[in-house]
Amino acid sequence: MEGLSRIKVECRGVSAFYGETQALNEVNLSIYDHEVMALIGPSGCGKSTFLRSLNRMNDLVSGCRIEGEISLDGEDIYGRGMDVTRLRTRVGMVFQKPNPFSKSVFENVAYGPRIHGMASNRSELEGIVETSLRRASLWEEVKDRMKQPGSSLSGGQQQRLCIARAIALNPEVILMDEPCSALDPIATARIEELIAELRGSYSLVVVTHSIQQAARISDRVAFFHLGKLVEDGLTGDIYNDPKDDRTLGYITGRFG
Numbered sequence: 001m002e003g004l005s006r007i008k009v010e011c012r013g014v015s016a017f018y019g020e021t022q023a024l025n026e027v028n029l030s031i032y033d034h035e036v037m038a039l040i041g042p043s044g045c046g047k048s049t050f051l052r053s054l055n056r057m058n059d060l061v062s063g064c065r066i067e068g069e070i071s072l073d074g075e076d077i078y079g080r081g082m083d084v085t086r087l088r089t090r091v092g093m094v095f096q097k098p099n100p101f102s103k104s105v106f107e108n109v110a111y112g113p114r115i116h117g118m119a120s121n122r123s124e125l126e127g128i129v130e131t132s133l134r135r136a137s138l139w140e141e142v143k144d145r146m147k148q149p150g151s152s153l154s155g156g157q158q159q160r161l162c163i164a165r166a167i168a169l170n171p172e173v174i175l176m177d178e179p180c181s182a183l184d185p186i187a188t189a190r191i192e193e194l195i196a197e198l199r200g201s202y203s204l205v206v207v208t209h210s211i212q213q214a215a216r217i218s219d220r221v222a223f224f225h226l227g228k229l230v231e232d233g234l235t236g237d238i239y240n241d242p243k244d245d246r247t248l249g250y251i252t253g254r255f256g
Contacts, residue, residue: 005032008173008203009054013068016049016058023049026068027229029222031173036195036204038218038235040211041250045224047207051175054205055091056084072173089116091173092166097182098158100150100165105142108150108161109133112169128168135201136164137194156187160194167198174198176206180213192217211251215239223247 009031016024024046031037031054039047049058056077058064070077077087089112101108109129112118119125129146133139138160142153150161159179166174176195180188195217198204208214214221215235222232223246230244242248 005035007031008033008073009205010071010074011050011054011068012070014050014053014070015067016046016053017065017067018061019063023227024053025227029229029232031203031205032220033203034199034201035219036199036206036217037220037222038214039205039207039222039224040209040214041224041230043209046227047224048177050224051177051205051207052093054173054175055088055093057088057093059084089169090171091175092169092171094159094162094166094174094176094179096178098155098162100153100158100161103150104147105150105153105161106146109164109168112165116169118170132164132168133161135167135198136160137190137197138164154187156183156190159183159187159191163191163194163198171202173203173205176204178207178209181209188213211253223250225250 007030011027011029014024014027015022027050039051041047052058053066053070058066066078072087072090076082101111103111106129109132110125113125113128119128130139133142138157141157150158153161180191183191192213195204195206199219206217218235220232221235221238223230223238225246230246231238231242238247239251242251
């Protein structure tokens, strides 16, 4: 897989600061096309800060600044000419807790394509909504509930609705920040199956607190500790033959 994959996102010397506090220290990491990268490590190690730097969500955090370079298809996303709104359509985000809009199931998915002018008429918009819900493995469960509030769905369905909402904008990369942490085991299994299906169409970067989940879903793993990237590589290599004792200690449960 290593020789076949193209680098989608390149991170070089990425550091993050909240005021005077440094949360990330000189992170170098490549994220490949059509693969799942899992970010693992103890709480507070910088995983989510790093994830949010990939579509500039940290811009919304007062006092946060990012140093270094992050490029998407070779273009510096922190460069002066970058359209941040456009960046966030190309690099979608799914949060830890399902956060459907206070709108109908249909409008949750249709909202983004409508405001971005992605459909020229109602029929096209309906097509985008159906396709997105199908890709999120949710269509059969909600096709007769399209006018009901998104909040009326179960927790797992709401999270898949949020994934459909991200897919509807036709992204290239999907970021997921502990997408299963608020879900029961059955809903978690559905999301994991969905991640496996989506890797054929997108690059996915998933923060997870579960080392077992990371092993199940990912092609590559990056282990963070105290704001530093300790090591990264193919999932099998990291789990079976980690190069750093800190990685070994974390994945064997000795700390974390």
